[in-house]
Amino acid sequence: MIRLEGVEKSFDGGHAALAGVDLDIAAGEIFGIIGRSGAGKSTLVRLLNGLERPSAGRVLVDGIDVATLRAEPLRALRRRIGMIFQNFGLLSSRTAAGNVALPLRIAGASSADIAAKVPALLDRVGLADHGGRYPAQLSGGQKQRVGIARALATGPDMLLCDEATSALDPETTRSILALIADLNRDLGLTILLITHEMDVVRQVCDRVAVLHTGRIVESGHVADLFLDPQAPETHALLAEAGEDTDAADPGFAGTILRFTLEGGATWEPVLTRIARETGVDFAILGGRIGRFKTARYGQFTLGLTGGDTEAAIAALRRHGRVAA
Missing domain, CATH: 3.30.70.260 (ACT domain)
Incomplete structure (x- = not known):
């Protein structure tokens, strides 16, 4: 579904945000990209939906080279890619229903289609009774659920989640991750989950790649990375999350x-x-x-x-x- 081949991205001043990234993400899986701030995670997301173009290499989505698309073909691709953001990205002047309806209006859907789809989408994310509320009247978790419903509005076959749970408390994070897992299972969505939280990866992802200073230093099945990490950066992330069990008493006689x-x-x-x-x-x-x-x-x-x-x-x- 998603393939990156030797992808590099440099910005003004020669700063390399990504340096030779190779990555394959299969259709229907939940794939995690984990790394610290500045590792290049958000840049990678912007390459996938065409907001940025690679300095070198190719970004392929379902076999389509994203960098070659312009105008309507690029807009058509973006309708297939739902985006979920850390800060929710809701319009404060619109109700929950109005925010969910926005991408449908932009896509030219009829009023009848919007009237039918929006309640169903809100119900899908557990907010059937919240359509008339404004963002200021919603909790953080409810705002993110509105954001997820909005991301589903155009019927995408993949979701890009950029630090989607970073602004949420642990209990709300678990509920949002459970919703993401349900969408993956029920709708067959391919989900790319960008995060700096190891626990998020452990709870919901099938495979994961560790991104460090623009390079993938380790990738594989989640269990393999947690239980037998190879890269020093992976060990460091696990230790910070309290997941690394390598530390032992050096004075133990045995x-x-x-x-x-x-x-x-x-x-x-x-x-x-x-x-x-x-x-x-x-x-x-x-x-x-x-x-x-x-x-x-x-x-x-x-x-x-x-x-x-x-x-x-x-x-x-x-x-x-x-x-x-």
């Missing part, structure tokens, strides 16, 4: 390793069984149990002492992932 369980194995008494079988004592030096979308995982930094350590490590490998 073997230290990282052990990961996934799916149903997370709830099994694996360590107890292996301790009985091998005589090894396990000390849990760090760790967490969490969830990727619908899949559970547990990751622990373990200290092993006594007994048959080699047999214990072999048994751990049979049940999950082991890393030194």
Whole structure:
């Protein structure tokens, strides 16, 4: 659905916002782009909808080179791409219904079509009774739901979410992410989610790429990046989010390793069984149990002492992932 081939983007003064980005996003998946401020995330979004043009390389959306489009073909492409923003982008002088209707009016939809579509869109995002309210009368989460309904108005097949939850509290963030996941599942939308929050990626994305100073330093399935990160920048982002379990007491007198369980194995008494079988004592030096979308995982930094350590490590490998 989306492909970037050697994409570079430089601005006046020679500043390179993107430097040689290659990326493939499949139709129907939720793909996360994560990185700190200044990494180039928003620039990447603006290339996808043609608000910026690459200095080098190609940006392809459903096989179409975005940089070659002008006028009506570009407007037609943008109608296929819904945008959701951090600051909601609602017009304060229009009601929720009026904001949702705006892209339909711009696209030339008839009054009858607008009258039929707007209530259905508001109902789709859980705001059936809020159409007559103005943005000032809505909470942050409700404003973002209006923004999502507006993004859906022209019937897009992809959504670009640029820090869509950054202005929301944790509980509201979870509800908005659940709505995004529902839209992906029910409508088959391809969703690109730009964020600096690791927890957002963990909750909703299928795959993720880590962007650092204009380059993708690591990409893959969410579970792989969280449970076995390779790039230093990925480790740093995980540590800042409290997701990295690598830290251990350097004074521990024994073997230290990282052990990961996934799916149903997370709830099994694996360590107890292996301790009985091998005589090894396990000390849990760090760790967490969490969830990727619908899949559970547990990751622990373990200290092993006594007994048959080699047999214990072999048994751990049979049940999950082991890393030194």
